[in-house]
Amino acid sequence: MAVLEIIHYPDDRLKQASDTVTLFDQSLKDFLVDLEETRLSGPGAVGIAAPQVGVAKRIAIVDLTELKKPVDNHGHLLMINPEITQWQGMEKGREGCLSVPDFTGNVIRAEKITIRFQNSEAQWAEFETRGYEARAIQHEIDHLDGMLFLDRLVSRRADLFQRKVYKK
């Protein structure tokens, strides 16, 4: 187990697309443990993606179970080769990133997504999620595609009356 070094923009590795994982072996499981330990060592990060530690593989972790203000979530997610298959709605929210210290900004994300991914045993899972968890997953998958939230910043003026209305 080890805390890995978080790389920061303008490191080029953050702007490269990552490779699909094909080998589901012990070294993958070991890496997931290290990646999780690295996430937890940071300041309250709800997610982390492999490119943030300089590993160009399609691996990400999202965990919204420990938030001070609880939100709906699907538990602790270890996602390998994640793909978003459906998008719906748009919502503005504020984001920051371990790889971009000392800055937060407003980003538009899909409000509801359908996500599929493999676990460390290569088994596929698929579900629909929305709101904050959907935002975190989109942020992480962007890392796997070489995108940062800086690529999606919007000005405050752009969406004056965009309102978040949650209906259960």
Added chain:
Amino acid sequence: MKKWSLLTLVGADQTAIVAAVTRVLAEADCELGETSMMRMGGSFAMMLRVRHENQDLAALLKDVCDRLSLHLHIDDDVDSSNAAIEPDVNITVYGADRSGIVAEVTSKLADAGLNIIDLETALAGTKDKPIYIMTIEGQARQGVDALTKAAESISDGVELNIIPIQTLRA
């Protein structure tokens, strides 16, 4: 020893004001920090935090200010920290225009602990029925519930939406 100054420049809006002013600063090795610049009515207003080797910024910018008819004001920045304060609440306000909306809303919210980080207002609607629109990002120092409660006492005809900002860190 470098120091920070806050420059405010205002003049009639015209193309390439930003380019002209920042070019002069760049050529004199002044570094820019946070800036905010926008068209307001027919004017263009710029506020720039500038880090420099104790230069005479008024002398440096005199030519460009004369040429573009810009008013310049310089404050030596007392707080040199570059760290932004994080907003935790977003507030939008709108209603039929009348005098005193900003004063009423910001006074009541200030009493309930609102520290404003960023505020913008605009006048919209038609000429006979103008509406006033305001967006605020700030810190709810006594919590968002205190702001929501304070908002109840704001006069009828002013719509307020108070939405917590939950910043995603990932």
